[in-house]
Amino acid sequence: MAAEINLQEVGAHPSFERPNRFSVQIGLYLPGIRHADGFQVVVRIIHRDDRFNQTVSPQDFDLDWVDGSALDHWTKSIPITPVSGTHYGTEGVYLYRFQLWFTPGGGSRQLVTRWFTDPFARATDVGSLAAFTLSRSPTTFAWNDGSYKTPQLDDLVVYELQVEEFNDTFDGVAERLDYFRSLGVNCLELMPVTSTKLDFDWGYGPLHYFAPNARFGGPDGLKRLVDACHKADIAVILDVVYQHVDPSFPYKLVYQDVKDFPGTPQIDSPMIGGDGPFGPQIAFSKTFAQDYFACANRRWLEEYHVDGFRYDEVTDLFVSPTDSGYAKLCYDTYQCSTRIDRFRREAGSYSRIIQCAEALSKAREVLRGTYTSCAWQDDLLNKSESMIRNNVADADFAHFLDPNFCQYPSTKTVEDANGKSAEMPVAPFQYLETHDHSQLIVFAGTTGGGSYPSGDRSKFYKLQPFAVALYTLQGVPMLWQGQEFADNYQLPKSGDERVGLRRDTHWEFFYDEVGSTLVRLYRRLGMLRRTYPALRSRDSFFYFRQSLQGTQIVAYHRHAGPTSTAPEQFVMVLLNFADAAGSITLPFPKAGTWTEMIDADTRTLTVQVPVDGAEVSTDVPSHYGHVFVWAG
Numbered sequence: 001m002a003a004e005i006n007l008q009e010v011g012a013h014p015s016f017e018r019p020n021r022f023s024v025q026i027g028l029y030l031p032g033i034r035h036a037d038g039f040q041v042v043v044r045i046i047h048r049d050d051r052f053n054q055t056v057s058p059q060d061f062d063l064d065w066v067d068g069s070a071l072d073h074w075t076k077s078i079p080i081t082p083v084s085g086t087h088y089g090t091e092g093v094y095l096y097r098f099q100l101w102f103t104p105g106g107g108s109r110q111l112v113t114r115w116f117t118d119p120f121a122r123a124t125d126v127g128s129l130a131a132f133t134l135s136r137s138p139t140t141f142a143w144n145d146g147s148y149k150t151p152q153l154d155d156l157v158v159y160e161l162q163v164e165e166f167n168d169t170f171d172g173v174a175e176r177l178d179y180f181r182s183l184g185v186n187c188l189e190l191m192p193v194t195s196t197k198l199d200f201d202w203g204y205g206p207l208h209y210f211a212p213n214a215r216f217g218g219p220d221g222l223k224r225l226v227d228a229c230h231k232a233d234i235a236v237i238l239d240v241v242y243q244h245v246d247p248s249f250p251y252k253l254v255y256q257d258v259k260d261f262p263g264t265p266q267i268d269s270p271m272i273g274g275d276g277p278f279g280p281q282i283a284f285s286k287t288f289a290q291d292y293f294a295c296a297n298r299r300w301l302e303e304y305h306v307d308g309f310r311y312d313e314v315t316d317l318f319v320s321p322t323d324s325g326y327a328k329l330c331y332d333t334y335q336c337s338t339r340i341d342r343f344r345r346e347a348g349s350y351s352r353i354i355q356c357a358e359a360l361s362k363a364r365e366v367l368r369g370t371y372t373s374c375a376w377q378d379d380l381l382n383k384s385e386s387m388i389r390n391n392v393a394d395a396d397f398a399h400f401l402d403p404n405f406c407q408y409p410s411t412k413t414v415e416d417a418n419g420k421s422a423e424m425p426v427a428p429f430q431y432l433e434t435h436d437h438s439q440l441i442v443f444a445g446t447t448g449g450g451s452y453p454s455g456d457r458s459k460f461y462k463l464q465p466f467a468v469a470l471y472t473l474q475g476v477p478m479l480w481q482g483q484e485f486a487d488n489y490q491l492p493k494s495g496d497e498r499v500g501l502r503r504d505t506h507w508e509f510f511y512d513e514v515g516s517t518l519v520r521l522y523r524r525l526g527m528l529r530r531t532y533p534a535l536r537s538r539d540s541f542f543y544f545r546q547s548l549q550g551t552q553i554v555a556y557h558r559h560a561g562p563t564s565t566a567p568e569q570f571v572m573v574l575l576n577f578a579d580a581a582g583s584i585t586l587p588f589p590k591a592g593t594w595t596e597m598i599d600a601d602t603r604t605l606t607v608q609v610p611v612d613g614a615e616v617s618t619d620v621p622s623h624y625g626h627v628f629v630w631a632g
Contacts, residue, residue: 011120011210012096034072040062041065044099047090048095080134096118107263128207149343150308150343157185158479162190164216180234190239192238193238194209206245209293237356241312244313247280321369335415380431381432383396384397388463401473402540428476431480438490441456442489457488461624542556543557552577556572570589571628592632
């Protein structure tokens with residue numbers, strides 16, 4: 001059996017022993033790189049307050065190679081004793097990095113890798129350095145989410161954001177929790193939070209996998225955000241990148257340097273295969289790679305209390321339901337989650353962990369064949385962009401609102417905590433915008449100059465029927481930051497600018513006439529989805545015979561059957577994508593009073609249906625919609 005990673009052996013583990021003695025245990029795995037073959041690993045440590053003082057050099061320590069370690073463990077317990085004229089030996093944040101040296105037989109020691117970061121760092125500092133903190137009275141984070149439970153899949157409304165662009169830091173995001181709740185949002189999807197590069201990017205060239213970005217607020221900042229979200233009954237999932245790495249990732253950089261250095265043994269990386277279009281690719285056929293990312297997921301779940309993951313580029317990662325890459329990682333992570341209380345609702349139930357695959361061309365296959373609960377797919381987004389660009393509507397749009405019609409599975413057989421079979425709901429994420437695309441308003445028209453002119457916000461009204469569809473469809477609705485007030489960035493289609501264009505959320509749009517009008521609609525729709533179970537159900541009917549008959553009106557109803565606590569419920573949804581108001585005649589399924597709810601706070605609009613299935617004609621405003629709720 002292959003040796004497993006032990007997180008207690010690697011990374012930096014500081015300690016304080018009274019009366020005044022600091023030390024740190026440093027550990028690193030470098031499989032195949034052994035002292036017996038002439039290698040030496042050096043750790044260089046400096047107090048953060050000394051890093052820019054040219055008279056202060058880092059303290060260097062040779063790590064000890066553990067002979068017989070299956071993973072070639074390098075480690076040392078290092079006393080942090082005061083150095084005159086420096087901050088070294090005092091409390092505070094310390095920065096560290098590694099060097100790799102090689103001594104050929106009968107030769108002198110030579111530098112192979114000038115510096116590389118700790119792949120197991122629990123904290124970092126700007127400049128891609130690993131970090132640890134020395135304190136005489138270290139504290140552990142006090143969680144307050146003991147009673148929190150992860151929402152069920154069908155109850156989710158997700159908001160995707162990039163921390164810096166949205167509001168600078170983890171604490172900045174936490175300041176907006178009331179805002180999220182006002183939109184009906186109960187799950188945040190955070191774009192990668194571990195990148196430490198100083199040039200802005202989206203974080204999809206990962207370098208650290210265990211350390212929240214210092215610029216965002218570091219480990220405690222992320223914990224504060226998750227704790228605050230859970231207090232507000234909002235889940236948090238992390239966008240994680242396990243398909244490829246940054247070229248300076250240690251298990252790429254060090255092993256490439258060793259191969260290129262004359263006279264060294266030829267040693268394959270324990271994690272990296274060939275280079276791909278996004279960077280050096282992870283080789284999940286290697287056991288160390290499998291264990292590394294399983295450990296990362298466990299730490300995020302246990303140490304940071306996150307509710308799950310959005311896995312980047314699963315289209316390339318997933319091979320089969322029995323592969324050693326994505327499928328195994330997803331299964332192992334699910335099994336870990338069955339032991340965590342927030343994912344359990346009752347005994348004998350599946351885990352509510354949210355595992356979302358970006359599997360644009362394989363979403364159905366991944367949902368059927370793995371322990372994935374949800375998946376990104378671009379069908380609705382692509383159709384919406386086409387419709388708003390060409391000012392048309394077609395039946396495919398309505399079909400994309402119904403995952404059942406589109407042949408998505410509705411459940412997946414999994415195991416509960418006791419190893420017994422259980423049916424876990426699965427569903428696609430449904431969205432109009434994501435970080436990967438220009439915002440929808442751009443496709444209605446642009447204004448201004450420059451290479452990537454902004455969307456013309458005066459055409460915000462064209463967004464309204466799409467918003468109504470988003471909150472009344474089947475599947476998991478997801479918003480991208482700022483779409484709710486017509487943020488209007490156009491994204492380059494390719495090149496470095498694509499990931500380097502910082503798109504700070506235009507919070508000033510929230511207050512203007514366009515933004516306030518659209519936000520008001522999103523808030524009403526969020527309230528409706530939260531209030532009416534029919535809008536969260538898996539039952540809908542598209543009125544294909546009546547829709548798009550000389551109009552651009554699409555109609556469908558949503559239905560929830562009676563339960564022990566709630567009566568049967570119907571909701572009728574009408575969407576008009578045309579430049580003029582229109583009318584549609586429909587057979588309403590139930591007799592009684594149907595009340596329009598989007599604008600019920602400002603006016604009363606009802607439809608009286610004399611008998612079940614009676615046809616009633618209804619007017620629908622231009623580029624708008626109606627949501628009629630049956631009163632029973």
